[in-house]
Ligand SMILES: Nc1nc2c(ncn2[C@@H]2O[C@H](COP(=O)(O)OP(=O)(O)O)[C@@H](O)[C@H]2O)c(=O)[nH]1
């Protein structure tokens with residue numbers, strides 16, 4: 001006879017856990033109820049401390065939405081920019097809130113210092129980085145949040161509005177938009193980044209309400225990887241209209257405040273083959289213009 005079937009078993013009583021979640025915490029971004037000990041929202045993956053602050057109309061940090069197609073250089077830019085900011089001292093000092101805010105800096109600087117670009121951001125929002133920081137700007141301390149939104153998630157939201165409630169929520173709540181256009185691809189004659197940007201701007205304009213008047217949220221058009229299109233480096237106002245004419249024209253007609261910028265995190269990139277897989281690496285890390293677009297949008301926050 002098998003004794004294990006009849007032997008008495010001691011089961012720990014876990015029903016006390018229900019008491020813990022009897023008063024759930026609602027995510028400020030997607031409204032999902034979460035257990036009170038949860039760190040991140042179980043539905044959208046936003047850090048709960050942050051999403052609750054974002055939902056509070058008084059003193060909510062301002063969301064700066066960095067959007068762009070996959071592989072356009074967003075993660076490298078945000079990570080290295082936060083590293084540059086973290087080196088500030090004196091009256092201009094930059095603060096971060098919560099360990100999660102340092103994660104993107106750690107990740108990007110770690111990868112670049114090992115000689116690689118960071119791996120692509122996954123579509124699953126529970127893996128995204130969130131940066132919550134503050135800086136002294138125009139005689140006041142400004143708190144801001146920069147989520148590292150996956151390009152694929154924005155593409156999905158643009159293609160099927162309603163399919164990405166977190167992305168839609170963030171883009172509706174955000175105070176400014178920083179849109180990345182891949183300078184390397186545009187300089188090579190590929191119009192895809194121009195069309196992606198145009199579709200995203202249509203989506204943003206629809207989110208902001210019926211047409212016209214002009215869309216009021218400050219918009220920074222950021223040409224990335226300018227180490228791969230050198231002539232544009234110092235003349236974004238001249239080159240962006242040439243490289244991305246459709247986006248430029250649409251902004252001119254529909255946007256109230258917008259600016260053009262050029263950035264790069266590296267001075268050239270090489271490629272290494274691993275079987276069927278090709279991986280790129282920076283030949284030299286040399287940040288260029290990473291602060292200007294953020295400073296420009298912060299200047300325009302009311
Ligand atoms: N040459 C060059 N390549 C870059 C630069 N920034 C990013 N890249 C390349 O673009 C890829 C995607 O960068 P990433 O920041 O992950 O883009 P994301 O998908 O928009 O977040 C990297 O793996 C690099 O190959 C840059 O400043 N110069």
Ligand SMILES: [Mg+2]
Nearest residue numbers: 074075120121
């Ligand atoms: Mg990314």
